[in-house]
Amino acid sequence: MRIPAVTTLALIALSARPLAAQEGGLFTLDPGLSIWTIIVFLIVLFILGKFAWGPILAAVNAREEAIRDSIAEAREAREEASKLLEEHRSQLADARRQAQDILAEGRAAGERIRKELEEKARADSEEIIERARREIQRERDRAMQEIRGEAVDVALAAASRVLGERLDAEADRRLVERFLAEVQSTSGAEG
Numbered sequence: 001m002r003i004p005a006v007t008t009l010a011l012i013a014l015s016a017r018p019l020a021a022q023e024g025g026l027f028t029l030d031p032g033l034s035i036w037t038i039i040v041f042l043i044v045l046f047i048l049g050k051f052a053w054g055p056i057l058a059a060v061n062a063r064e065e066a067i068r069d070s071i072a073e074a075r076e077a078r079e080e081a082s083k084l085l086e087e088h089r090s091q092l093a094d095a096r097r098q099a100q101d102i103l104a105e106g107r108a109a110g111e112r113i114r115k116e117l118e119e120k121a122r123a124d125s126e127e128i129i130e131r132a133r134r135e136i137q138r139e140r141d142r143a144m145q146e147i148r149g150e151a152v153d154v155a156l157a158a159a160s161r162v163l164g165e166r167l168d169a170e171a172d173r174r175l176v177e178r179f180l181a182e183v184q185s186t187s188g189a190e191g
Helices: 002-020 031-163 169-190
Strands: none
């Protein structure tokens, strides 16, 4: 608090003297006033140098150093951000590529499963058709056996009526079966 009071008093003393000495005009030289002005100026200069300029210069230098540090930190942060951005872009591109690979694998797997299902369905249908054919063949063979048996019985019955007597059943049956086999083989060869 003492520095501003001394400075204020010196300024008042300097400004009061020229007002009082208005006799010679503005450009009149007063040696006493000049000496006191120089003394007060030197005192103010010393006080400012000792108490004000040191802290002011230190604050300015500290501020300048802080600004330099901030600029350097900002530069480093910008470089780090640039590296991170490039890394992020690389990871994003890699993720997109992996997603495309996964989609391609999914499509290929779907196509493979579709083909497998088609093959299985085709094999199952062929197996069902083959079973149906075998069943039809068995039924046809069974029906042919039944028809032959009935044809033999009908032929024997007709022949016994025609002849009016009963023939040997086993010999007659063999004779009729042989005849039907011949008829079947000739009709199978034609068809």
